[in-house]
Amino acid sequence: MRFALLFIALLAPCLVAVPARALTLAPCHLAAAQSPQRISAQCGRFEVAEDRDAPGGRFLSLAVAVLPATTHRRAADPLVFITGGPGQSALESYVLAHRAFARINRHRDIVLLDQRGTGDSNPLHCPLPDDWQAAALSSQAQRELALECLQALPGDPRFYTTSVAIRDLAELLTALDYERVNLYGISYGSRVAQAFARAWPERTRSVILDGVVPLDRALGPDISLDAQRALDMMFRRCAGDRACRERFPRLAGDFRQLQRGLREAPVTLTLADPATAELSEHTFTEDWLRGVVRMFSYAPGTVALLPLLIDRAVQEGDFAPLAAQAVLLSRQLEDALAAGMHNAVVCTEDLPFIAAAGDDVDDRADTGEDTYLGVGMLESLRAACSVWPRGELDSGFRAPWRSAIPTLILSGEADPVTPPDNGEHLLRSLDEALHVVGPGQGHGMYARGCTPRIMEDFIASASIAGLEVDCIQRLRPAPFFLSFTGPTP
Structure with a gap:
């Protein structure tokens, strides 16, 4: 699976009042x-x-939706839902999250x-070769792919960073006549929420950060270590x-054997296409295995399937379920993530700071012996960003919030990309904050148990x-599947 598809000291002098523009819903x-x-909306x-x-330059037309309060007792301050990626659509993501x-x-x-x-909102999608899933792309192939993407983009990626996006949001809220707002940011969206709150504290009533990415921590150096954890x-x-141990007595060893064998x-x-049932030939590689395991680690429901998938491949030689x-x-990622916008963010806000820090953490992750991801993802980011233009970044953007x-x-607790340590790190710089950790849970807590x-x-x-949060301790991870008929009772 292609690895490149992941995952302010004082702004006041840079921020200017923007006249409200008409916005018809x-x-x-x-x-x-x-x-x-x-979902009905405006x-x-x-x-x-x-x-x-x-x-007098180019203007962008951004997609906006408002879900009006459903009762007559409407508060003046809305909730702004900010999704992750970077590269995901907030309007689409909210459909999956709306019940929470x-x-x-x-x-x-x-x-x-x-x-x-x-x-x-002028999506920066990148063309991908038909066989991009077949194997890990070399650094040269990643650079060539990034250059092809740049040539095809419908916009200048220098102006698609977080620093630019928070100004869009501020202008929108002015046009909608909201004076103060509450912010919810998940994953990369937590970075956007922090940046907005730092720039406009007087407009920010409260903040929820779900799977937090602290502003002073770059994405990249810890990816392999967090995934391995x-x-x-x-x-x-x-x-x-007991049931899982008896069914899969050598699970960790089986996984290492599987990884070595595929390497x-x-x-x-030959697989039947999930959508059309058309048969096609595929080559399942170690890179594919890494991608499946990492993405399945995001949610308790898919984590519960991993032992069975690993066992099926090792003990029965059946790779079809994993493949x-x-x-x-890979299709879902390609559809859901605008890779050009993703690169615009990470190549400006993350990769340069990884290099400056010396990369001490990920240098300890070799080709898979210490962590199953190794350094492949970081090397892919470096290759793509080596040809990608740097975008706008506010002075002091990487300072702690x-x-x-x-x-x-x-x-x-089991988040493979924004672990609880991120929350503890941020907590130390906030005067009025509470950190809630869901036992056995993965990436994104908004719908888990009593979190809503x-x-x-x-x-x-x-x-x-x-704030009553003790109920969160009643959360439990999903039971493991012992067969494809379902988990244990």
């Missing part, structure tokens, strides 16, 4: 490819300058903005579960004082 329905749901288009320093925010939506509008370069937690949990001899097999998931996941704004931090109620209570009061 009309009834619409939000939809997402992965869901049959259609939608519109919002124009912003691609380059604010080029008067229904309680908040009773008394508050929900505001959605497809960040420039994503969704229906989550996998090791799965191994330990299976070993501590030496990839497996060629089918690799094909499906220090704030007294009420902040709720949510982490999954906790978020509603926090937004209602904009305070961590007296």
